[in-house]
Amino acid sequence: MKSPRPGGTENLSVSMPSELLGALRTRTGKRGVSAYVTAAVRHQLAMDGLAEIxxxxxxxxxxxxxxxxxxxxSELFGDAPAPYASNDSAA
Structure with a gap:
């Protein structure tokens, strides 16, 4: 039986385009990929929740x-342009 990893983490295999993975590894280093992807998924889940609201x-x-x-x-981002701003409505 496989013992759980510290912090309740699990391994996951993800496929992505080579150039995206290369840019990810360049930005994070090999050991930072999991933390970066975890942060990106948390952010996307939050954005999905806002879109649902x-x-x-x-x-x-x-x-x-x-x-x-x-x-x-303006309230969220001040004078800075909103990230991912578009004229399309959120889904």
């Missing part, structure tokens, strides 16, 4: 206006 709000009330979206971006 917005979708639920818009389903119950009405779509957010451009002004409301811009006000939220």
């Amino acid at each position: 917005v979708a639920a709000y818009e389903a119950e009330y009405e779509p957010l206006s451009d002004a409301e979206v811009q006000a939220a971006q």
